[in-house]
Amino acid sequence: MTKMVGEFYYMAPEIVEVSKYTEKCDVYSFGIILWEVMSRKKPFYNLENKTSYFILNKVIEGLRPDVNDLNDVNGIQNSAQIKMWITNCWDADPEKRPTMHELMTNFTHIV
Numbered sequence: 001m002t003k004m005v006g007e008f009y010y011m012a013p014e015i016v017e018v019s020k021y022t023e024k025c026d027v028y029s030f031g032i033i034l035w036e037v038m039s040r041k042k043p044f045y046n047l048e049n050k051t052s053y054f055i056l057n058k059v060i061e062g063l064r065p066d067v068n069d070l071n072d073v074n075g076i077q078n079s080a081q082i083k084m085w086i087t088n089c090w091d092a093d094p095e096k097r098p099t100m101h102e103l104m105t106n107f108t109h110i111v
Contacts, residue, residue: 008052009043013060014094024094030103031089032065038082039069064090081106 012028014021032043043065044055067083085106091097098106 008056011056011059012090012094013056013092016056016060022094023100024097027097027100027103028090028094030100031086031097034082034089035065035067035070035086038079038086039065041065041069062092 010029010032012021012025015025036043044050044058044063046066047055047058049055064087067087070079070083070086085098085103088096088098089103
């Protein structure tokens with residue numbers, strides 16, 4: 001367990017809030033990266049203040065990138081499912097996030 005290592009845009013809230021965390025913090029990061037790839041935007045691009053402290057506090061308060069930004073990208077198939085998976089990945093409760101195995105199983109069914 002390391003504290004505050006990594007790019008703050010992709011950091012799960014529990015890394016900042018608690019001393020112990022699980023692999024579910026990687027699931028959170030995966031959800032942010034998937035959103036970034038699918039939306040073709042940087043996380044929190046719309047915030048004026050992009051300092052790490054400000055964004056980390058907003059994430060702890062529950063702020064996430066706008067999943068509807070995926071609507072701006074033409075040709076996304078299964079976008080409703082992808083939006084659901086993304087939002088599940090960055091749930092505030094790590095226990096409610098899917099495992100990577102569950103995500104990969106779901107992805108293989110839509111490809």
